[in-house]
Each structure stands twice: as C-alpha cells, then as structure tokens.
Amino acid sequence: MQVPLFATSLAPYHERIAERVAEVTASGRYILGPELDAFEREFAEYLGVGHVIGVGNGTDALTIALRALGVGPGDEVVCPSLTFYATAEAIVNAGARPVFCDVDPETACVTAETVRPLVGERTKAIVPVHLFGNVAPVPELRDLGVPVLEDAAQAAGATLGGARAGALGDAATFSFFPSKNLPCIGDGGAVTTNSDEVAERARTLRFHGSRDKKTHTEVGYNSRLDSVQAAVLRLLLPELDGWNERRRAAAEAYERAGIGEFVTPLRPVEGAEHVYHLYVARSDDADDLAAALSERGIGARGYYRTPCHRQAPMREYASGDLPATDELARTIIALPMGPELGADQAAAVVAACGARAAA
Ligand SMILES: Cc1ncc(COP(=O)(O)O)c(C=O)c1O
Structure with missing residues (x-):
C-alpha cells in the first residue's frame, strides 16, 4: 500500500x-x-x-x-x-x-x-x-x-x-x-x-x-x-476542526496498531489538544527506518537534522549545549499523517515497521 x-x-x-x-x-x-x-x-x-x-x-x-x-x-x-x-x-x-x-x-x-x-x-x-x-x-x-x-x-x-x-x-x-x-x-x-x-x-x-x-x-x-x-x-x-479531529483519530489508529513497539512517539504537552501537523516519533535508527519505509512506498522523513544553532548563518549565536535538541535532531522521524490517513493506512505503516524489524 x-x-x-x-x-x-x-x-x-x-x-x-x-x-x-x-x-x-x-x-x-x-x-x-x-x-x-x-x-x-x-x-x-x-x-x-x-x-x-x-x-x-x-x-x-x-x-x-x-x-x-x-x-x-x-x-x-x-x-x-x-x-x-x-x-x-x-x-x-x-x-x-x-x-x-x-x-x-x-x-x-x-x-x-x-x-x-x-x-x-x-x-x-x-x-x-x-x-x-x-x-x-x-x-x-x-x-x-x-x-x-x-x-x-x-x-x-x-x-x-x-x-x-x-x-x-x-x-x-x-x-x-x-x-x-x-x-x-x-x-x-x-x-x-x-x-x-x-x-x-x-x-x-x-x-x-x-x-x-x-x-x-x-x-x-x-x-x-x-x-x-x-x-x-x-x-x-x-473545515479546520474536522480535519484536526481526523488527524487525532489517525494518531490513535497508530497507537492501536502498536506503533509503540517500533518507535517512541513524541507526547502531547500536559493539557494540550495536539493537532498532529506531523506525526513524529523517536528512533535510534531513524534514517535507516525512513529509507526502509520509503522503499515500501511509505512516506517518512527526518526533521531538523541540522537544528538552527548548527546552521552556518546562526553559528555566531550558538552558545552552550543543547543535548535534547541534538538527540532529537538525530532521532526524530515523521510518519504519514493528515486528515485523509485512514486506520488501514496507519496499520499498514506499523506493519511495514514490523516487517523491517523482522527482516
Ligand atoms: C515553525 C515554523 N515557523 C515559521 C514558519 C514560516 O512560515 P512561512 O513558510 O509561511 O513563511 C514555518 C513554516 O514552515 C514553520 O514551520
């Protein structure tokens, strides 16, 4: 799929x-x-x-x-x-x-x-x-x-x-x-x-x-x-509220299908109703996972691999360590998301993660 x-x-x-x-x-x-x-x-x-x-x-x-x-x-x-x-x-x-x-x-x-x-x-x-x-x-x-x-x-x-x-x-x-x-x-x-x-x-x-x-x-x-x-x-x-409702339903479908076995999804801030512009999770081998999913026809992408403080024009402003930023910049992966993502598609993404883990 x-x-x-x-x-x-x-x-x-x-x-x-x-x-x-x-x-x-x-x-x-x-x-x-x-x-x-x-x-x-x-x-x-x-x-x-x-x-x-x-x-x-x-x-x-x-x-x-x-x-x-x-x-x-x-x-x-x-x-x-x-x-x-x-x-x-x-x-x-x-x-x-x-x-x-x-x-x-x-x-x-x-x-x-x-x-x-x-x-x-x-x-x-x-x-x-x-x-x-x-x-x-x-x-x-x-x-x-x-x-x-x-x-x-x-x-x-x-x-x-x-x-x-x-x-x-x-x-x-x-x-x-x-x-x-x-x-x-x-x-x-x-x-x-x-x-x-x-x-x-x-x-x-x-x-x-x-x-x-x-x-x-x-x-x-x-x-x-x-x-x-x-x-x-x-x-x-x-249409915005309805679209966001469907994005949240897609996030729930990922959870129900067991995405947590393969990656660690970021969590909503306490008291926040998240609108999942992107569905983002942490994985120690995020880039390999993204490549394997893409080979199976599933869109997946690393985000902010070079965070702002490491971009050339911003280096003069960089000071101090940002350990969580560097760790997330290395490990986050965005999986398919949007109002049109059905539960069957979310399950297919999780199945593809499983197939890769088994390979
Ligand atoms: C967090 C954030 N801030 C600012 C912007 C800038 O918006 P625009 O592309 O409309 O200039 C974006 C757009 O991608 C964004 O994701």
Whole structure:
C-alpha cells in the first residue's frame, strides 16, 4: 500500500476555491479590503483573540510581530533551535539576537526550565514553537515575566487548557503555507494579539510603516495577505476542526496498531489538544527506518537534522549545549499523517515497521 507523508488534499475543494477566486477577481479588490477584513474577523472569533492581522507569510508574521512587541537591535530573544529555520531567521531580521534554548525530549517543545536560565537583562521576548502541532506550555513561560510570542505556524486549531494556540501569549503568528493544517493556495500568514497597541503597530508595519500610504511613521514591509488567499481561507476555516479531529483519530489508529513497539512517539504537552501537523516519533535508527519505509512506498522523513544553532548563518549565536535538541535532531522521524490517513493506512505503516524489524 502506498501511503504519502502528507495525507491531505484540497481536491474536494477545487471547485469551490475556483468560485471564490472568481468572485474576488470580479470584485476588483485584490489587496486589503472586505475579504481580508472578514477573514481577520472570522479567524479572531475562532481563536478567541482580539486582533488578527493578515500578512504575506509566516516568516514575515514573526518579524512583524517581534517588531510590534518592541524587539530591535541589541535585544535578545530566546527561541528553540529545534524548529524550522524561519523562527530564528525572523529574530535576526528584526535586528535582535536569537538565544537558543533546549526542549523537553518527550514533547520537543520548550519549557520554563529550558528557557529560564537564558532569560537576562537583554531578553525582550520568548518565542516558543508549537512544534509539529503540539502546544508549548505558554502560561508557565509567561510567568518568567518576558513577553511571549507563540510561533503557531504548525498548530492551527490546537488548544492548551481549552484555549487556542494563538490566543495564549502576548502575540502569536501563523503560516498558511499549503501543507499547513489551515492552508491557502500560496503564501500567507497572520499575526494575532489581544493588545490594541501591538495590533496597530503590526498593521502599520505590514504596509510600509503607514496606515494611509501618505504618511510613513516607520520603516516597515510590503506584506499583506492577498484577498484571494483570504477568500480561500474563509472557505476552509470551517473545515479546520474536522480535519484536526481526523488527524487525532489517525494518531490513535497508530497507537492501536502498536506503533509503540517500533518507535517512541513524541507526547502531547500536559493539557494540550495536539493537532498532529506531523506525526513524529523517536528512533535510534531513524534514517535507516525512513529509507526502509520509503522503499515500501511509505512516506517518512527526518526533521531538523541540522537544528538552527548548527546552521552556518546562526553559528555566531550558538552558545552552550543543547543535548535534547541534538538527540532529537538525530532521532526524530515523521510518519504519514493528515486528515485523509485512514486506520488501514496507519496499520499498514506499523506493519511495514514490523516487517523491517523482522527482516
Ligand atoms: C515553525 C515554523 N515557523 C515559521 C514558519 C514560516 O512560515 P512561512 O513558510 O509561511 O513563511 C514555518 C513554516 O514552515 C514553520 O514551520
């Protein structure tokens, strides 16, 4: 049985997406305007947060949110090294210095313990990453007394203690890249916050540091969420909870089929409702396992084998050991996941792990 790594497809929505695109085309309002306003309102209501600001992508969302929180040159921002490069890249692009922290080896998320030793006088923000659809423990991070910016790119719809990722910190960011849990049909992202002040600054920054295109109050960016993408996101947002439910059902199917005999799945953070952007487990021979599964037609891939602090442009910021990060970077493997992954496919993946173990 062939099982793709990303078991998700927009094919059933193609016709309705085309209709929404045609409506935007006919409207003549392509940048800012009613579709974006409506998506920002609807996503804010879904998250239970005061403001959503649609921007060009999840990376710009991070840079803009950091600057809106007042981060700039000379500041330090604590973030995990075990994340997509964009998390650290945005900190550097905001003019600040990333300070890489370790993660909990069982959840792959940062904790108050891994962050606390790195918080000092220059620390202007902490950026926990809700990695693979898990939710980092934001309340204990907020107790450290520094603004918390959630990188929720991989966790649309996840909750912690009943509150949505994206509504837990001082601000948060999302990516709507096509493989994400809430996708659009190109690049897209958003900043979220309960603070009127941070929201106003993010709106200004995404539009050349201006609200009226005549007076510019700072040097910003040209980074808006296009009306076409906003219209597609309005169509797909009502599907998000159902898709995430199916992702969780697929994770349960893996457990029932006995995946734990062959690999050690990462566990959800206490109180988190995980949304399994990826289904990730630890294995001492992760790369051999991925190769053996691929030979059997099953998508599997190592993630973040070179964590941020070991990437060439970030080495100048690396300091101190990150043992759990290095261990996870060596051992994690993503197995097929998505709303379309059936229990039979999950069982086939586990059977393939078993066949390889027996070979
Ligand atoms: C954790 C994380 N942060 C930020 C980003 C950046 O998002 P984008 O690709 O929309 O710029 C991603 C995207 O893959 C991500 O996974």
